[in-house]
Amino acid sequence: MMKHLLSLVWLAAVAPFGAAEPQLSVGFAEADISPTLGKKPVYMAGFGSNRTATKIHDPILARAVVLSDGTKTLALVSVDLVGFFLPNVENIRKELKGIDHLIVSSTHNHEGPDTVGLWGASPFQSGVDAEYVKGIEATIAKIVGAADKSKVAAKAKIGTANAPELITDNRLPEVKHDELVAIRFEAATGGKLIGILIQWNCHPETLDDKNREITADFVGYTVSAVKKKHGCPVAYFTGTVGGLMTSLNVPLKNDRGVELKDGTFEKAEAFGNALAKVADKALTAAVDAKLVPFDLRVKTILVPVDNALYKLAKTVGVLNRPMFPWTGTTTPKDWKEAADVTKPVGVKTEVAYLKLGELDIAAIPGEIYPELVLGKVQDPPDPGADFPAAAVEPAIYAPLKGKFKMLLGLANDELGYFIPKRQWDAEKPFCYKLKSSQYGEVNSCGPDAAAAICNAFRALAEAPKK
Numbered sequence: 001m002m003k004h005l006l007s008l009v010w011l012a013a014v015a016p017f018g019a020a021e022p023q024l025s026v027g028f029a030e031a032d033i034s035p036t037l038g039k040k041p042v043y044m045a046g047f048g049s050n051r052t053a054t055k056i057h058d059p060i061l062a063r064a065v066v067l068s069d070g071t072k073t074l075a076l077v078s079v080d081l082v083g084f085f086l087p088n089v090e091n092i093r094k095e096l097k098g099i100d101h102l103i104v105s106s107t108h109n110h111e112g113p114d115t116v117g118l119w120g121a122s123p124f125q126s127g128v129d130a131e132y133v134k135g136i137e138a139t140i141a142k143i144v145g146a147a148d149k150s151k152v153a154a155k156a157k158i159g160t161a162n163a164p165e166l167i168t169d170n171r172l173p174e175v176k177h178d179e180l181v182a183i184r185f186e187a188a189t190g191g192k193l194i195g196i197l198i199q200w201n202c203h204p205e206t207l208d209d210k211n212r213e214i215t216a217d218f219v220g221y222t223v224s225a226v227k228k229k230h231g232c233p234v235a236y237f238t239g240t241v242g243g244l245m246t247s248l249n250v251p252l253k254n255d256r257g258v259e260l261k262d263g264t265f266e267k268a269e270a271f272g273n274a275l276a277k278v279a280d281k282a283l284t285a286a287v288d289a290k291l292v293p294f295d296l297r298v299k300t301i302l303v304p305v306d307n308a309l310y311k312l313a314k315t316v317g318v319l320n321r322p323m324f325p326w327t328g329t330t331t332p333k334d335w336k337e338a339a340d341v342t343k344p345v346g347v348k349t350e351v352a353y354l355k356l357g358e359l360d361i362a363a364i365p366g367e368i369y370p371e372l373v374l375g376k377v378q379d380p381p382d383p384g385a386d387f388p389a390a391a392v393e394p395a396i397y398a399p400l401k402g403k404f405k406m407l408l409g410l411a412n413d414e415l416g417y418f419i420p421k422r423q424w425d426a427e428k429p430f431c432y433k434l435k436s437s438q439y440g441e442v443n444s445c446g447p448d449a450a451a452a453i454c455n456a457f458r459a460l461a462e463a464p465k466k
């Protein structure tokens with residue numbers, strides 16, 4: 001009797017209030033989010049205006065991975081879209097129950113429908129079909145619910161592999177984020193494979209700017225190949241794609257040794273299969289990873305918008321989201337929509353630091369330059385730079401001390417490029433003695449957007465554990 005009592009006291013001491021040991025559980029689900037063709041024009045995103053879709057070549061998908069540590073539940077969703085705005089994510093959250101945090105990360109597919117607005121019939125018309133986007137919101141809520149329901153107790157293995165040969169960096173200086181991260185989830189008992197998560201850093205745009213068939217680009221082929229080999233659900237996430245990480249001009253040959261051309265499905269397939277082999281290499285190298293407990297840190301911030309084209313797009317209704325007065329702070333006291341966007345304004349967005357045991361995840365709301373992730377901002381700056389004296393933004397990966405790390409790009413928003421301020425180069429003279437400005441600034445909120453993001457992330461990562 002005495003012994004029994006003692007053991008009860010001991011139990012109470014290690015498990016106060018009956019709290020259980022954190023246990024990872026994971027569930028996967030996916031759904032087709034291809035648009036319906038034939039009723040109204042479907043504008044394709046990512047290159048020029050008025051590129052209407054003629055056919056669905058392969059389905060574009062939404063893929064959900066729901067993870068829990070027994071106390072907190074996190075939903076990670078990837079969509080084969082060019083981008084998905086925070087207000088849409090907020091709509092989905094209203095429909096979710098039992099999910100502590102939702103991340104919707106776009107693969108940044110340039111061969112799918114416009115969900116941002118910039119690629120309509122003309123530069124002054126939005127390419128977004130509001131009804132279609134509403135449907136995507138409902139589908140995401142549904143698959144998150146399904147993945148949550150299907151969760152089973154799990155253990156994880158994480159592996160990485162580098163593949164610089166599968167990225168072209170088409171903007172100087174050449175800095176690539178070339179690490180693929182693969183996570184393999186197995187049932188805690190029995191070891192049955194539950195699903196695989198792959199994260200890689202590249203624009204899905206192999207089909208280029210003339211293609212008019214909806215496709216998930218190389219991502220679709222990679223996911224199919226990994227699924228086929230392992231016979232389990234596979235979720236692919238896009239990470240660092242700024243600066244500019246692209247699949248275009250990556251040299252690939254077919255079996256007969258013929259160089260494959262951009263703009264062809266043959267090349268997208270070859271790229272996808274090559275990337276699936278890299279994923280396999282990472283999976284083979286995977287080691288046990290403890291992914292509990294969770295520490296989910298999220299910050300809502302205002303990012304200044306200096307880009308005159310974005311402001312014009314807002315004025316004419318091409319960019320349909322609120323803007324707020326910019327008063328020099330990323331954390332304004334009240335959020336009252338700006339009446340006049342010709343004055344200094346910003347957009348509300350979200351940055352997150354998600355610590356899942358030994359895995360650190362940075363969730364960044366746009367296309368961040370690898371320089372800013374890896375701590376490789378040019379130093380000293382090029383004399384042609386517009387702001388050579390600008391402070392170097394704090395690197396995203398620098399404060400992450402976990403055994404494993406991963407970046408989710410275009411996470412809960414698509415604010416365009418986050419460019420290191422001292423590499424901003426819109427005015428003459430141009431860097432590297434070039435005759436014209438390199439591509440990038442035109443699709444960025446402005447030279448101070450990167451600092452807003454990087455400082456917010458640093459504050460989250462360095463805050464004491466609650």
Ligand SMILES: [Zn+2]
Pocket residue numbers: 108203241367
């Ligand atoms: Zn892009």
